[in-house]
Amino acid sequence: MDDLNQRLSVVASALSTDARVAAHAARTLGFAGIQFDATSAALDLTTLSGTGRREFRHVLSSFNLQLVGLRFELGPRGFGPASNVERVLEQLERTLETAAGLAAPLVCVDLGPLPPAPPGPPKPVPKVTQDMAGLIILPNLPAEGEAPAAPQELSAADRALASHVDAALAEVCARADRYSVIIAVRSELAGFAALDAVIRRASCPWMGIELDPVSALRDPWPLDEILSRLAPLVRHVRVRDASVGDAHRTRPALVGQGSVNWGELLASLDAAGYRGWLTVDPMELPDRAAAAATARKTLLAVVQQ
Numbered sequence: 001m002d003d004l005n006q007r008l009s010v011v012a013s014a015l016s017t018d019a020r021v022a023a024h025a026a027r028t029l030g031f032a033g034i035q036f037d038a039t040s041a042a043l044d045l046t047t048l049s050g051t052g053r054r055e056f057r058h059v060l061s062s063f064n065l066q067l068v069g070l071r072f073e074l075g076p077r078g079f080g081p082a083s084n085v086e087r088v089l090e091q092l093e094r095t096l097e098t099a100a101g102l103a104a105p106l107v108c109v110d111l112g113p114l115p116p117a118p119p120g121p122p123k124p125v126p127k128v129t130q131d132m133a134g135l136i137i138l139p140n141l142p143a144e145g146e147a148p149a150a151p152q153e154l155s156a157a158d159r160a161l162a163s164h165v166d167a168a169l170a171e172v173c174a175r176a177d178r179y180s181v182i183i184a185v186r187s188e189l190a191g192f193a194a195l196d197a198v199i200r201r202a203s204c205p206w207m208g209i210e211l212d213p214v215s216a217l218r219d220p221w222p223l224d225e226i227l228s229r230l231a232p233l234v235r236h237v238r239v240r241d242a243s244v245g246d247a248h249r250t251r252p253a254l255v256g257q258g259s260v261n262w263g264e265l266l267a268s269l270d271a272a273g274y275r276g277w278l279t280v281d282p283m284e285l286p287d288r289a290a291a292a293a294t295a296r297k298t299l300l301a302v303v304q305q
Contacts, residue, residue, distance in 0.1 A: 008239075008280065017043070029289070035068040071109075078112025100179040108185075109185050115161040172207070192221050196229060227272070239281060241262075255295035
């Protein structure tokens with residue numbers, strides 16, 4: 001992780017709504033890269049002309065900053081039956097085309113609601129032998145010859161959502177291939193099991209995971225299981241922290257002052273061969289610039305331990 005300093009970036013909107021001011025602040029804080037929202041109230045990158053794109057890239061290069069990528073959110077309906085999928089796909093395609101035009105390596109997308117992961121096959125029931133029946137208290141197991149309970153099937157609503165999401169992601173993958181832009185997906189409204197399932201069904205070489213450690217704190221899967229299953233699919237890391245309480249509820253915190261084990265996380269990503277960007281996202285904190293500076297300092301201190 002010796003090269004971490006050259007792989008740390010920051011969300012532009014955390015520093016300023018003005019692209020030039022945000023770039024200057026990012027460079028002053030020591031970041032090597034910056035990530036922009038594809039569209040915002042202050043700046044819609046998807047509407048820039050060819051000249052506008054060249055000027056935008058010149059601003060970043062003048063501060064010796066790399067454009068890490070663009071951010072795009074589908075909204076609370078995602079690709080579900082109630083969503084205007086064609087309109088969302090059109091917006092996402094404009095974002096992909098803009099990313100390609102700006103030489104951005106990826107687009108990070110929040111997919112919104114996702115269907116739950118399909119139930120897997122029932123676990124085999126171990127046969128109880130005489131050797132096992134000492135003084136231990138045995139669990140309640142089905143009688144010999146009795147079949148284990150069948151896994152609960154997805155509801156009709158979940159099957160409909162799965163159908164819509166899978167069809168939409170197939171279109172997304174076709175567009176990503178057209179523009180040669182990587183898509184890193186996440187979901188604030190679904191767990192990692194659901195995210196893993198839709199990505200594997202999509203089977204798209206242009207699609208991977210945006211790893212959000214705060215989402216990991218809320219997830220039923222522990223971090224080591226998330227990383228063991230998904231580390232090879234990670235295409236981008238969102239850097240933020242939170243304190244976790246009862247029922248996996250979280251409260252935003254400065255990086256290093258929350259519940260995320262950054263040493264374990266960075267070591268696991270390094271072991272998995274991840275060499276991509278880690279983008280600090282302090283949008284939920286009051287003093288965002290100070291929080292971004294703290295995050296950078298904390299991560300660099302972790303890798304030096």
